[in-house]
Amino acid sequence: MAELESKRAQVARIRRTAVCALAEYVIDEPRLTFIAHGENTTFRVDSPDGRYLLRVHRPNRHGPGVDSRQAVGSEFDWLAALQTDTDLQVPAPIRTRTGDWTTTADDLVCSVLGWQDGRMQANHPRPVHFHRLGAVLAQLHNHTATWTPPTKLVRMRWDWETFFGNTMEYGGVSAADCWDLLPAPVRAQFDEIARRMRTVMADLGTTSDAFGLIHADLHLENALFAAEAVHVIDFDDCGLGYWLYDLAVPLWDNRYRDNYPDLRAALLKGYGEVRELPDLTHLDDFIATRDVAFGLWFAGMAQVNPAFAADLDKTMDYIRRSLDQLL
Structure with missing residues (x-):
């Protein structure tokens, strides 16, 4: 692996891009606070007008040859519709001075969202959190089924x-090359899941009972709890996919908790109270698929992000041990 630019240097460079991008928005006296440097680089923006989230998007985030401005624009179209059509608490997409959903600075696409408050419950989740999350997923699916x-x-x-x-x-590395970055035991597990899921997905098909517009990343770090409400954030992965995958995501990183059976039951109960559950026969297969998606993404990001590179071996070993049990 080539020597990586330090995280500090990367963030400083992208911060300058973020400052340039903010000039395109009607936000008075903005003050930037760095949040995270991962798939995108994000900053909190404080202003007398309010608080916002600014995202500087990674090139080719939505796939090679995909216009990122159009892709983020579609994400914002959905967020705007959710705000108009539902009672769901989602970030408000903010337009530029010229009325666009995005702007470009230093050849990077940038976007701004209204801030969402609430508490993360990722460290100590209880069934009540999963019950509410299930209901939110069902509401999202109900909306996309008719939108x-x-x-x-x-x-x-x-x-x-x-x-x-x-x-x-992932991190500027093609998905095919990310497969070649995997340790041999993990690659063998991923190959087995790929073979299995080719049949599963072909059998499910892409009709509306199985497939539609999904959030695709609604784990507990993307759900903020405020009293009885759930504020859903980070629609950056949203796209057309399987309802089962949306249910698999929050279960995936909690499946080794002692109270996992209760969390799983609560998620499905909350969903089923709002919308008919999809066929759950292959739910565990989609949990395994999440391991593949996460592993490939992490391997690619480790080629450009020093924080990911430092944790690469530990993460791959965790995935291997996890799939040993799941498979």
Whole structure:
């Protein structure tokens, strides 16, 4: 691996990009606070007008050859519709001075959202959190089942090719090359899941009882709890995919907790109270698919992000041990 620019240097460089981007928004006296440097680089923006989230998007985030401005625009179209059509608490997309959903600075696409308050419950989740999350997922699915986007929807399609083929780029590395970065035991496990899921996804098909527009990343770090409400954030992965995958995501990183059976039951109960559950036969297969998606993403990001590189071996060993049990 080539020597990586330090995280500090990367963030400082992207911060300058963020400052340039903010000039395109009607936000008075903005003050930036760094939040995270991962898939995108994010900053909190404080102003007398309010608080916002600014994202500087990684190039080719939505796949090689995909116009990131159009892709983020489709994400914002959905967020705007959710705010108009539902009572769900989601970030408000903010337009630029010229009325666009995004701007470009230093050849990077940037976007701004209204801030969402609430508490994360990722460290100590209880069944009540999963029950509320299940209800939110059902409401999202109900909305997308009837929503007609105002323009062509440009989003990832979370099908077999995207999970297991060469559709995506992770950290500037093609998905195919990310497979070659995997340790041999993990690669063998991923190959087995790919074979299994080719049949599973073909059998499920892409009709509305199994497939539609999903959040695709609604784990407990993307849900903020405030009294009885759940504020849903980070729609950056949203796209067309399987309802089961949306249910698998919050279960995936909690499946080794002692109270996992209760969390799983609560998630499904909350969903089922709002919307008919999809066939759950292959729910565990989609949990395994999440391991593949996470592992490929992490391997690619480790090639450009020093924090990911430092944790690469430990993460791959965790995935291997996890799949030993799941498979």
